[in-house]
Amino acid sequence: SLKLEPGSPIVETSLAEQLGISKTPVRDALQELEREGFVTRVFFKGTYVTDVTMKDIREVFQLRAVLEGLAARIAAPVLTDDDLRAIAGHLEQAQLALGQGDLARCSERGQQIHHAIRRRIDNERLAVIIANLDDHLTRLRGLSDQISGRLNKSLVEHGRVLAALERRDPDAAERAMRDHLFSVLHDLQQSGMQRHDGETE
Numbered sequence: 001s002l003k004l005e006p007g008s009p010i011v012e013t014s015l016a017e018q019l020g021i022s023k024t025p026v027r028d029a030l031q032e033l034e035r036e037g038f039v040t041r042v043f044f045k046g047t048y049v050t051d052v053t054m055k056d057i058r059e060v061f062q063l064r065a066v067l068e069g070l071a072a073r074i075a076a077p078v079l080t081d082d083d084l085r086a087i088a089g090h091l092e093q094a095q096l097a098l099g100q101g102d103l104a105r106c107s108e109r110g111q112q113i114h115h116a117i118r119r120r121i122d123n124e125r126l127a128v129i130i131a132n133l134d135d136h137l138t139r140l141r142g143l144s145d146q147i148s149g150r151l152n153k154s155l156v157e158h159g160r161v162l163a164a165l166e167r168r169d170p171d172a173a174e175r176a177m178r179d180h181l182f183s184v185l186h187d188l189q190q191s192g193m194q195r196h197d198g199e200t201e
Contacts, residue, residue, distance in 0.1 A: 006051040010039060052139060054189060060136050061185035065178045067130050068114060073174035074121045076165050084166055087116050091158055098151055107145045113158050144184050147191050157183060
């Protein structure tokens with residue numbers, strides 16, 4: 001959620017006190033987070049929240065574009081009318097939230113669109129692989145939501161995904177979902193390059 005910013009130090013004793021538990025489960029959790037790439041241990045220095053690099057962003061979104069595009073393709077012929085109404089409802093709520101300036105709720109509703117599509121795919125392995133990337137996406141989504149105009153773009157792109165699903169068009173659904181996620185990647189890369197340019201001036 002970016003409550004602990006990338007690069008922030010993590011002290012086991014302090015974290016255990018905050019959570020009201022012993023250091024052992026904290027240490028176990030940090031080992032798991034290290035395996036998943038969320039924290040980095042530096043010998044003789046300590047544990048830190050792992051930085052988010054442009055390489056991380058590129059790898060996650062390239063994978064998601066392919067995998068979620070496939071999920072949309074599989075889902076297009078099998079989504080029920082109720083499923084489509086639910087997706088349309090999430091899109092409408094996202095639009096309302098953005099109009100009210102509630103970026104977090106807008107982003108959450110957008111994510112519900114992705115979840116609603118994935119729930120209908122009859123491919124457990126695909127669903128598991130996508131779910132394994134979700135925690136990483138949470139951090140990246142927090143970064144992308146801060147880009148001016150990004151959520152507006154996502155609303156339009158989600159609308160194209162929904163339109164393709166309503167036509168029961170697997171090719172168009174896959175293409176629209178891939179285009180959406182590559183669009184987010186492009187904006188994150190542009191934003192990252194601008195920040196880098198600003199730092200070197």
